[in-house]
Amino acid sequence: MKEEREEGDEWEEDINTLPCNPYFLLVPFLLPPPKNMIHLQNIEKVYRTSTIETLALNNINLNIRKGEFVSIMGPSGCGKSTLLNVMGLLDEPSKGTVEIDGQAVTQYRDKELAKLRNQKIGFIFQSFHLINDLSVLDNVEIPLLYRSANGRPRQDYAKDALTKVGLSNRMKHFPKQLSGGQKQRVAIARAIVGNPDIILADEPTGNLDSAMGNEIMAILQQLNNDGATIVMVTHDEQMAKRTHRLVRLFDGTQVL
Ligand SMILES: Nc1ncnc2c1ncn2[C@@H]1O[C@H](COP(=O)(O)OP(=O)(O)OP(=O)(O)O)[C@@H](O)[C@H]1O
Ligand SMILES: [Mg+2]
Numbered sequence: 001m002k003e004e005r006e007e008g009d010e011w012e013e014d015i016n017t018l019p020c021n022p023y024f025l026l027v028p029f030l031l032p033p034p035k036n037m038i039h040l041q042n043i044e045k046v047y048r049t050s051t052i053e054t055l056a057l058n059n060i061n062l063n064i065r066k067g068e069f070v071s072i073m074g075p076s077g078c079g080k081s082t083l084l085n086v087m088g089l090l091d092e093p094s095k096g097t098v099e100i101d102g103q104a105v106t107q108y109r110d111k112e113l114a115k116l117r118n119q120k121i122g123f124i125f126q127s128f129h130l131i132n133d134l135s136v137l138d139n140v141e142i143p144l145l146y147r148s149a150n151g152r153p154r155q156d157y158a159k160d161a162l163t164k165v166g167l168s169n170r171m172k173h174f175p176k177q178l179s180g181g182q183k184q185r186v187a188i189a190r191a192i193v194g195n196p197d198i199i200l201a202d203e204p205t206g207n208l209d210s211a212m213g214n215e216i217m218a219i220l221q222q223l224n225n226d227g228a229t230i231v232m233v234t235h236d237e238q239m240a241k242r243t244h245r246l247v248r249l250f251d252g253t254q255v256l
Contacts, residue, residue, distance in 0.1 A: 036099065037198055037229040038064040038087050043096035045082050045252075056082040057093070058252040064231060066197075069224040071240040072233045074249035080233040081126075081202055083249065087231060088200045089117045101197060118146050122191030124201040126233075128183045130175040130190075136162065137171040140189045147194065161189040165219055181212035188219060192228075199223060201232040205239055217242060 045057035056079045064070055064087075072080050085091035086098060089105060098105050100120055105113060117123075122143075130139050140158040162168055165185040175183055184204060191199055201220065205213035217239055224230050232243065240246050248256035 034065040034067055035102065036063050037066045037068070037101055038062070038231070039097075039099040040087070041097045041099075043083075043086060043093045043098070045079070045086060045091070046094045056252050057086065060096070060252075060254055062247065062254065064229060066229055067224070067227060068245060069221070069230045069243040070232070070245045070247060071243040072231065072247045072249065073235065073237075073240055074255075078249045079252040080249055082252075084200050084202050084231065084233055087198075088121050088123050089113045090123070114146070118143060118194065120197050122194065122196035122199045122228075124184075124187050124191045124199065124204050126203040126206055128175070128187045130183060130186055132175050134174075135171065136167065136173050136175070136178070136186050139175070139186055140193050142190060143194045157193050158189070161193040162186070164192065164222075165189045166215075179212075181208050181215065184208060184212075184216055185219070188216070192223060197227075197229060199228050199230045201230065203233050203235065205234065205236060213239065 040060055040062040043057050043060040043062075044055070047054045047056055060083065072083060074080055082091065086093050089098070089100070100116060103116065105116065108116070131142070134142075137155065137158050140161055141154045144154040144157060159168065159171065162171055165188050167182060167185050167189065170178065170182060170186075175186070178186065184207070188201075188204070191201075199220070204220065205216050208216065213236070220230055220232065221242065230243075232239070234240055246256060247254060
């Protein structure tokens with residue numbers, strides 16, 4: 001049964017749903033900010049060979065928030081790959097701290113680093129790093145070999161990842177039977193097969209023509225929309241413009 005209303009009640013109810021209501025304006029401030037997925041503090045990386053010492057990264061401080069898509073640009077040799085390798089726990093910094101999803105990894109041993117990397121991070125290498133003697137499907141399954149296999153068979157996950165990148169019709173092929181763009185898509189499928197929170201991509205469109213580069217970029221954008229945090233090294237200003245934020249390096253130092 002409908003309650004009797006007095007004049008004015010309706011107005012009181014309506015004002016609570018108006019976007020100009022001060023409570024609505026407060027909502028963005030009341031929500032917690034997205035958490036840091038990658039947190040780098042005072043990172044320095046020095047490479048030493050018998051003849052030369054190179055300061056590849058110099059006092060880098062960088063926060064990448066959950067759900068961000070960040071691009072890294074800078075001239076050749078300025079430290080982009082080194083920075084990505086440090087974020088991806090593939091290379092240890094000479095100084096400074098790395099936190100991945102809130103976990104400080106400074107004290108971690110190799111085995112713990114490998115476990116965290118396997119659980120959280122998918123890495124797309126510029127030169128694909130596919131194993132030529134293995135089929136496309138077997139290549140994509142590799143990251144799952146390091147996880148305890150439970151539930152669905154590994155092959156099903158690999159097939160799903162290959163379908164996502166539009167390669168379901170190339171599963172039995174071998175890398176040398178694929179075009180550059182297809183190899184890159186296999187590399188992406190291998191990076192995402194374990195459903196990582198973070199995807200690190202080192203010039204994923206660098207070796208491709210612009211049509212294939214756009215396709216790869218569309219796949220990365222879709223993965224980002226699905227929740228992945230992505231850091232991508234690129235030389236292409238147009239690709240960088242399609243990400244949320246640009247970090248520029250020069251001689252190992254962040255200049256933007
Ligand atoms: N393993 C290594 N040993 C010694 N020096 C290295 C090593 N890896 C990188 N460097 C040096 O560190 C610097 C940064 O290298 P890095 O590969 O990070 O550059 P980059 O910005 O990725 O360049 P590019 O755009 O050409 O890929 C370079 O001067 C390079 O010679
Ligand atoms: Mg590089």
